Amino acid sequence: MGKVLMKGNEVIAEAAVHVGCKYFFGYPITPQSELVAYMARRLPGVGGIFLQAESEIAAINMVYGAASTGVRVMTSSSSPGFSLKQEGISYLVGAELPAVICNIVRGGPGLGNIQPAQSDYFQVTKGGGHGDYNIPVLAPASLQEIVELTEDAFDIADRYRTPVILMGDGMLGQMMEPVEFKERSEREKPEKAWATTGTRGDGGPRIITSLELDAEGLEKRNWSLQQKFALIKENEVRYESYQTEDADYIMVAFGTVARITMNAINKARKNGIKVGLIRPISLWPFPEKPFIETRDQVKAYISVEMSAGQMIEDVRLAVNGHAPVDFYGRTGGVVPTQEEIYEKIITIAGGVSV
Known part of the structure; x- marks a missing residue:
């Protein structure tokens, strides 16, 4: 077939x-x-x-x-x-x-x-x-x-x-x-x-x-x-890591939001900002390993969600205080756009929007 x-x-x-x-x-x-x-x-x-x-x-x-x-x-x-x-x-x-x-x-x-x-x-x-x-x-x-x-x-x-x-x-x-x-x-x-x-x-x-x-x-x-x-x-832990090896900032997103976030990451990379993505595929059990492997190298994590902030709690537990954890979310059925997420990356990185 x-x-x-x-x-x-x-x-x-x-x-x-x-x-x-x-x-x-x-x-x-x-x-x-x-x-x-x-x-x-x-x-x-x-x-x-x-x-x-x-x-x-x-x-x-x-x-x-x-x-x-x-x-x-x-x-x-x-x-x-x-x-x-x-x-x-x-x-x-x-x-x-x-x-x-x-x-x-x-x-x-x-x-x-x-x-x-x-x-x-x-x-x-x-x-x-x-x-x-x-x-x-x-x-x-x-x-x-x-x-x-x-x-x-x-x-x-x-x-x-x-x-x-x-x-x-x-x-x-x-x-x-x-x-x-x-x-x-x-x-x-x-x-x-x-x-x-x-x-x-x-x-x-x-x-x-x-x-x-x-x-x-x-x-x-x-x-x-x-x-x-x-x-x-x-x-039974499942996750995807995308361009996290040299990342200064790591986005965390799942489902369709991860796809939108990946586009924002690609744009940020083209403009000189080293950003990666951790995409939990199993929400439980939550994938702690990729955070343990990266939390001493990155300047900040950013949890992107279609909620007021829920997965961010598991991100914070996995990071365990080794780095700041920020958040960007839309709620009530509003879908975050690539540009919104890109601007959040710019804000966290302290750069200038290109």
């Missing part, structure tokens, strides 16, 4: 089908509704099941039920709808169930608007529901990367028995680019001896639950989960 021109939301759906997802439970909300519509058309043709639930709350609980049987299952939403899924997501973590949850972020808080934003960063990276937990979060910057990270998300979910979040903004969901769905080598398929598919008389009952009424028993489960989170932090 060669390259095809597709919309971002539809790319997510097709990539999920390509990697064996046959079950989708969702509810339409702009700007991710095309994902739901695509799954409604696509899944019956591959022997799968699509169901539009009566609400986001119902959808995430249907995901819980399907995941309990060991199948690859997915849901998607946008910011207010994603908020409604938080209780169910916490249940998935507590019951150690693999699933992929997509959040195409829109402006908030509240109903906000349908324009692109990144202001759900805290919600996805800090454990948006109750309890002590983290979830792997992948943030693509292009539609081809959506293909790769959607497929990776299902593998990570199965590998660690955990929900995985794929997060993009409304611009990424709505843009169109050529993509290719490549045939990949045989992917790992871990045995799911825990799945509620019946024991056929071989072994005891299989029970899926996040309920543990004994305090010490729940504490033991929590420490087990923490060990799993530590393993994910060790093995």
Whole structure:
């Protein structure tokens, strides 16, 4: 299959089908509704099941039920709808169930608007529901990367028995680019001896639950989960470094904002300012290594976000006081421009705009 021109939301759906997802439970909300519509058309043709639930709350609980049987299952939403899924997501973590949850972020808080934003960063990276937990979060910057990270998300979910979040903004969901769905080598398929598919008389009952009424028993489960989170932090960090080797200033951005920022960096480089980029691809676990490697050489880091400043907290923790950390952001659905980011670089560098 060669390259095809597709919309971002539809790319997510097709990539999920390509990697064996046959079950989708969702509810339409702009700007991710095309994902739901695509799954409604696509899944019956591959022997799968699509169901539009009566609400986001119902959808995430249907995901819980399907995941309990060991199948690859997915849901998607946008910011207010994603908020409604938080209780169910916490249940998935507590019951150690693999699933992929997509959040195409829109402006908030509240109903906000349908324009692109990144202001759900805290919600996805800090454990948006109750309890002590983290979830792997992948943030693509292009539609081809959506293909790769959607497929990776299902593998990570199965590998660690955990929900995985794929997060993009409304611009990424709505843009169109050529993509290719490549045939990949045989992917790992871990045995799911825990799945509620019946024991056929071989072994005891299989029970899926996040309920543990004994305090010490729940504490033991929590420490087990923490060990799993530590393993994910060790093995699943993803990032891109761009022209950081000799950089005096390093920008930090993810998703589509990183693409805009890269253009500003190229312009600054042409005008003699040594600027680089660290692009977190896994928002959790956050990539600390590129900051540790560069924080003694640079004069400042600049976090660029479509929010009032959320990822900047993780940047500051990674830099750990070794260099100043500045910020440039637009919020409410306003997308920062290349020129705005370039002018911020000029201001921080103390140069003259060219």
